[in-house]
Amino acid sequence: MLAQVKSFKFVPARIRRRVLKRNHINELPVELLVKIFLCCLPTRTFPKPSRREAPLLLARVCCIWRSVSLNTSQLWSQITLEGLQSVSHRRRTPWTSESFHRFGIHEWLRRSGSSPLSFEIGRHFHIHTTTAPLLTLALQAEAHRWKAVILNDTCACITHILQMLWVPGKTLMLTDIHFADIELSAYPLTITPNQAFPPASQLCSICAYSENVRLLLGSGKLHALRELRIGFFEESSSPPLVTSLSFTQFPLLEILELSFRSPPFPQYDAATVTVVHSLQHLQNFFFVDRVGEYLWLIDTFNTPILNALAITSPKLGEDEGTHLSDFLLRCGGQLRRLMFHGAGGGVPWGGLTRFIQHTPMLETLCAGSPYLRRGDLMPPCPTLSQVDILFGPYDDIMMITVLAILSQWKCSGRLRERDPGSTVSPSVIRVHWDYLSHVLKHREVKKCIPLGLRVEPLPPQKESWWEHRLYAYLVVTN
Template structure:
């Protein structure tokens, strides 16, 4: 069974509108046009609870019974309604969008929309810069219509947003995903949460801004959540050792947007043995910390590691063993420190690296020794986002005399996805490299062809840039890019 919708709620902005929905099920196509007349001069204010649905705001002409979408089974119609919702992860409740808009079409659609709790179970509690009583009523309405379905909720700090938080807390036993920004407005209310009460909560994104409230009490609440698997934490202060010393045996995904000391990070890793993905904004390492003796930490399931550290990148990697590692991303690394640390990590872990992302390294750092490491030759995705010079592009250019992947003269023979930013190269050099790696009719045994390329040249107006008048300076490259795009390569470029 398949279905597609062509629902355009923007059509309701005018006096007489047509809503067209096309449905394909098992190869049969149903097509209907319902002519609806709205009163454009009517006050559309959402301040009154009686108008939350806009009931009676539309005069609906019922479509023919034999050709109407209404002949579909109600469960199919409900599934179609799910695809009519706004695309935002946490949409704001509005009478101009599904599901509230669907309640205004006809009595049948209203009945179907109200019978699908899923339609009402994901939303953002903020509807304006200031929370009004009518907004609280609307939140109550959505929570009621979601019945017992698990909830995905978001809340941002606005005056009186604590009123919304109180309504959310009343349904904490149904929370499945939350994205809360906690300040003085709603933070104190959140502290009333007993972690064990949110027994279904699997994913939490929490931003905590310190102020005139006990913001540091949020972390213990998160630790008490019995089903938490994915945690993204934004803090306005450095993580305390207490956070790292807590056990997190159920966590599989951890994103920390806060500075954490080197020793605390590895204490945290040792207390979260089931991590599969870890992204750490900044690891603080000082020379005195290097004298500390830290046991090696093994994370058997970790497949993705991203972190930022200005110095001692190699020292951080030497403390880890990651048998499942496939993706490694490092921001602001000092690449001149210890290139072999990457190789030691891969050898010690006996893993195969598929993706490498280096962000914001110094322009004078030498990336070439890293790309020449044996552990890098398995890469299929390479992302370089700082200071890509001629030597890197020349290294990536294949030797036209050989086409086999086992040729030792070829760098990154399996690479099919390349993203390079802050590019400063001679004209024509990138196009030559791409042509050497572009084989639109590649066969088994040949080098892997490129499939996706992103190129961003350094801005002509930034400090320290070569004096070039581009894009005219790169006409050769751009002409080649256009030709490769016509041949099927997924390529984009910008300055």
């Protein structure tokens, strides 16, 4: 069909016009419609799903889709100001142009109607060189519609946003606050440590520095909070927030991320901490210990229905292994997903055996190839159906790891000939995209594919279930 379309250009223009008049776009083949749609997209970068670009891309398809786009206010409820990536790729976007700041933002807001607004202000160097911060002033006027506010830059323009957050009654729809890269104390805000944060009672998600968390907590009232991500970076207060914060004041908490970068204070000792945080609804726990000195804190948590646990630490020695083993013995009965990321080439803690023996319902295990050495998957774990091999180079160790996993799955009966109507979930090994073809070409892997094995590429890190919201900041500043 496409070959016929290509030859269509040799038909005389008069005949082409007559033919086109008799054909509707709906009669064109799907393959050709895809080609037309792709021709409307940017050519420098491969198109990726994006809520902020959705209304513009849909409007380029045809008049019908344009009408749908213009009349669907929810499509215009996402706004992102971020210029650093565009500058590095030398590609202009509507959000970095002066005309958008002067006029476009008002039209965008008009099209969003009365829908709740979610916006992100990322790094945008040089955008304000010729214009005042008109975009944030326009957003300030719509504070009554704010739903999610993400601030990832230190530009003075975000002062207009911060000012509205502490005005009672201005942000009644606000549920999400993410301050991943700013310090509230650096802005001209009159906030005292005990001052209540007006939207506190309605917030469902907070992502911030520990110092910012002190200000956001104020007098408490975060009873509806379901997601909390705190970065303890170069904390100057004593005692540090991590030892004084009671997580039980968030009774509905489902997601908790604790990220550490600064060395521990000498004033406190792990042996003297007896506070136990009982989180009855916590399902996802992310622990990022960049200095390798804080893993003992998991001894202070009780999470009876924990579903996913991700541990990142450069120091995973015997003591750290004991803390983790005790935690899983206490809280690993319902765990489905487990991730380890450490540093160094050795296998810590004597392997993973001592941990996954406490997780009888584990389905997904993510770790580097040194951690998945032969025998580490031998404890009873009949539900384990997916192994993600992270961070390791493609070498003999990786293939030894893959073959060891296959051998154990064969012994357990996961890899065997199945009936056509079998409902048993496949066994999945995921590796880095660069290594995928090498693994698929291996003779033993080819034999196991008909038995129910699937070898897939790892998803981008930002799409991984264990991705840390504060990860980008850690990478930039470390």
